[in-house]
Amino acid sequence: MASETLSEKLNITKAYRQTRLDVANWVLDRPETFSELLKHCFNVKDEISYKAAWILEFVCLERLELLFPHLDYYFKSLTTFGKGF
Numbered sequence: 001m002a003s004e005t006l007s008e009k010l011n012i013t014k015a016y017r018q019t020r021l022d023v024a025n026w027v028l029d030r031p032e033t034f035s036e037l038l039k040h041c042f043n044v045k046d047e048i049s050y051k052a053a054w055i056l057e058f059v060c061l062e063r064l065e066l067l068f069p070h071l072d073y074y075f076k077s078l079t080t081f082g083k084g085f
Helices: 002-012 017-029 031-042 049-062 068-084
Strands: none
């Protein structure tokens, strides 16, 4: 259920800084949604992937330690990131 709500939030996110900060704070309040946020970032065929990356930036600036348990996934995904284009 949390991932559906995260998807909805990403769908309505605009480029405005305050909007991005609001969604980042929502994720920070619900750290269990962080892995779903990462999946959205690397799913480049999804229209919300760039929005997820916006949010990831703000979340990591505030609490980088949320990324630590996902470093293997993060780096593995980076190596295949451009191959989908």
